[in-house]
Amino acid sequence: AAGVIQSPRHLIKEKRETATLKCYPIPRHDTVYWYQQGPGQDPQFLISFYEKMQSDKGSIPDRFSAQQFSDYHSELNMSSLELGDSALYFCASSQKSGPAYEQYFGPGTRLTVT
């Protein structure tokens, strides 16, 4: 079965640079979520989109922005990167945005900021 695709899988950037992470949800999933997971921590919710509109916002820094495109893929744009942004970034998708729908996670993008 098709899974959530994230690219790139690994990314190394320097401080103050920008980064763009991409997410391709499972086919026919219309809701996308972004999470940030630091070492030894649980995933922290950043932002979600339903039918190409932002549906909820979590602890996403102002330096980050995201959008969902007409083909339902999503991109997380990160600017003025800081050392503390080094983390595993997950994208997840679900069939609908309701609570009963489980989220399926992609393999993650490991971002290292040096």
Next chain:
Amino acid sequence: AQKVTQAQTEISVVEKEDVTLDCVYETRDTTYYLFWYKQPPSGELVFLIRRNSFDEQNEISGRYSWNFQKSTSSFNFTITASQVVDSAVYFCALKSVDSNYQLIWGAGTKLIIKP
């Protein structure tokens, strides 16, 4: 307030032993959803199960079983005859109206299965 507590930070057992991972949750909502996810060393998060608050039936899937008890607000996960491949961090999570339907995660339990 919504909260998920996984009191066991790390569990280490020898292969073929049974092991239970505890999950205790707090919510004021009467309708809520509970989840377990597995995160192996490779890093991906794998969905294991979803349980609705109005369905207290326990579930078994192969060597995995889940015990949902509303009376104690617990949703425990048992692995029978553990295998080395079960080594991972396991997260319990909760979703409800009060959390704006966002996943509230426990801190995770690191399970180490020794050969």
